[in-house]
Amino acid sequence: MRPLIAGNWKMNLLRRQGADLAAAVARGLRGTDAGVDVTLFPPFPAVAAVVEAVADSEITVGGQDLHAEDAGAHTGAISGPMLLDMGATRVLVGHSERRQEFGESDEVVNLKLKAALRHDILPVLCVGDTHDEREAGQTEAVVERQVRTGLEGVVTGRAAEITVAYEPVWAIGTGVTATPDEAAAVHARIHALLQELWGQAAESVRVLYGGSVTPGNAADLLTRPGIEGALVGGASLDARDFCAIVRAACA
Ligand code: PEP
Numbered sequence: 001m002r003p004l005i006a007g008n009w010k011m012n013l014l015r016r017q018g019a020d021l022a023a024a025v026a027r028g029l030r031g032t033d034a035g036v037d038v039t040l041f042p043p044f045p046a047v048a049a050v051v052e053a054v055a056d057s058e059i060t061v062g063g064q065d066l067h068a069e070d071a072g073a074h075t076g077a078i079s080g081p082m083l084l085d086m087g088a089t090r091v092l093v094g095h096s097e098r099r100q101e102f103g104e105s106d107e108v109v110n111l112k113l114k115a116a117l118r119h120d121i122l123p124v125l126c127v128g129d130t131h132d133e134r135e136a137g138q139t140e141a142v143v144e145r146q147v148r149t150g151l152e153g154v155v156t157g158r159a160a161e162i163t164v165a166y167e168p169v170w171a172i173g174t175g176v177t178a179t180p181d182e183a184a185a186v187h188a189r190i191h192a193l194l195q196e197l198w199g200q201a202a203e204s205v206r207v208l209y210g211g212s213v214t215p216g217n218a219a220d221l222l223t224r225p226g227i228e229g230a231l232v233g234g235a236s237l238d239a240r241d242f243c244a245i246v247r248a249a250c251a
Contacts (some may be wrong), residue, residue: 003165003222003249004037004206004229006124007236008064011043018046022053022061024239028071029057029246035248037229039090040236042092044078051087062090062124065098067126068111070119080119090122092231094150106149113150117158124163125150126210127190131170139168140189147193159201165209165231171211173233180220180227183209187226188249215244231249 013021022040028036039060042050050205051061052054063086083091093116095107104112111123117125127146129139147164166186168178178186187207194202209221212232214224221227229249 001204001228002035002037003207004039005242005246005249006039006041006062006090006165006208006229006231007242008041008095008210008233008235009043010064010097010233012237013042013046015046017050018042019053021237021239022050026032026054026057026059027059028239028243029059032243032247032250036246038246041090041092043085047083047086047088047180052243060089061087062092062122063088064092064095065128066091066093066112066115066121067235068108068115070115080115080121083121084119085122086251088121089159090124090163091116092124092126092165094146095126096128096172100169104234108148108152109146113162117154117161120161122161124164124165124169126165126231128167128169128172128211134168134170135231139186143190144193147190148197151197156201158199159194159198162195162202163206163229165208165210165251166190167231175212175213177214177217178209179223180224184224184226185220187224191226207244213245215241215248218245218248219251 041062063083093112098104102202113123129142133142206228208229208231209227213230
C-alpha cells in the first residue's frame, strides 16, 4: 500500500509563509520516487495559496476541519463546499485538539466525516488515547469507540476513501513518541476493527501514526506492518525535516 505522509500545520503560518513552506517542500521532493502520497494541511486562510504553490507537484492539500453542514448560521465555521472551492481534497476530522479545545464528541466527528464524504473530500479520522486513559489500560477501548462511532454509517463502498490516524494524545507535541511496538499493536487493533466493519474492502484503508514523528524516528515507525504513513505536526513546519520523513517512507 502506498504510504501517506501528511503535514498538519495547525494554527501556524501566514499565507505567504505557508506558500513558501509548501514550495520548499515541493522543491525538496522533486525527483523523489513517487511511491508516497503527500498532503499538507495548512490553516484555512492559507489553503488556496498552498494549493497554488504545489500546483506543479503531486502534493495535495487538505483542511484541518470542516462543519457537518454545508451552509447556514454557524459563525466562524468552514464547510465542505468551501474547502473544495479553495482546492482542498482531504480533511482532518476529530483531531485531538478539536476534541479537547472545542469539545467535539465522537458523534460530531462522525457527522463531519460523513459531510466530507458527501462532497468527495477524503477524510482522515484522527483517534487516540489520553495519558490517563493509557495509564488506566483503556487505550484499545477508547480507540475502538472512536473508530466505531467515527465511522458509523459509512458503507463498505466508501472504505477506500477513508484514512485513520492513530495519534496518542500523550505523544502529540510532547517529544514523546509511542514505541514502534506500542504503535504497531494499536494499529493492528484498528486494522482488525476495520476488517470487521468492511471485510476485504478494509485492506485499502491506511492507518497513519501521529505523535512527535521526526526524521530520527520515522523509519522505525514506518517499517512496522500496519503503519501506512504518518501525520506530522511540529516537524512538518520545517521543509527539510518533513521531506526527510517523506523519504523515510519511500525507503
Ligand atoms: C498532530 O498534531 O497531528 C501531531 C502529530 O503533532 P506533533 O507531530 O507535533 O506531535
